[in-house]
Amino acid sequence: MRKLIAGINMTLDGFCDHTAIIPDDEIHEHYTDLLRNAGAILFGRITYQLMAYWQTVVDNPTGNKAEDEFAVVIDSIPKVVFSHTLKNTAWESAKLANRAIEEEVLDLKQQPGKDILVGSRSLIIQLMKRNFIDEYQICIHPVIAGKGLPLFENIHDRTTLKLIKTKTFGSGAVTFYYEP
Numbered sequence: 001m002r003k004l005i006a007g008i009n010m011t012l013d014g015f016c017d018h019t020a021i022i023p024d025d026e027i028h029e030h031y032t033d034l035l036r037n038a039g040a041i042l043f044g045r046i047t048y049q050l051m052a053y054w055q056t057v058v059d060n061p062t063g064n065k066a067e068d069e070f071a072v073v074i075d076s077i078p079k080v081v082f083s084h085t086l087k088n089t090a091w092e093s094a095k096l097a098n099r100a101i102e103e104e105v106l107d108l109k110q111q112p113g114k115d116i117l118v119g120s121r122s123l124i125i126q127l128m129k130r131n132f133i134d135e136y137q138i139c140i141h142p143v144i145a146g147k148g149l150p151l152f153e154n155i156h157d158r159t160t161l162k163l164i165k166t167k168t169f170g171s172g173a174v175t176f177y178y179e180p
Contacts, residue, residue, distance in 0.1 A: 042105070135179055
């Protein structure tokens, strides 16, 4: 069975806000490697629409090797988008989920292939409540945002995680790898 990995960036004060952090080349390379070793990524509508930015980088490279490679890799990975409002996806490698999250994720986990990533805060919360996540990779950036959307919002049950490793970046960001 494929593993479901929740990977997300957040600020030191616990908020998920892509505008509050500025990933450097080392962070982009880290996520490029993570995507290369995955068979699919799950997105909610908001994150999917934010990540669509990388399509423009594929068409018009920035000249920054790390960003351009990330764009190519994220462009090619199969994406499953959970949305009640989107009617279609403009990204060739993306498809809309047409079943309930439980059915879609359980089916994906049963298929052969590489691990599945989930990179949307809302989906991480939903999948965590269903005990579907096999590993958390939480990258905490040395930024205090002061406001935003907390990662573990509306989690009412105690969840104990086991730290399996850490990775420290030159920027001061640290990825914590946990298993339930």
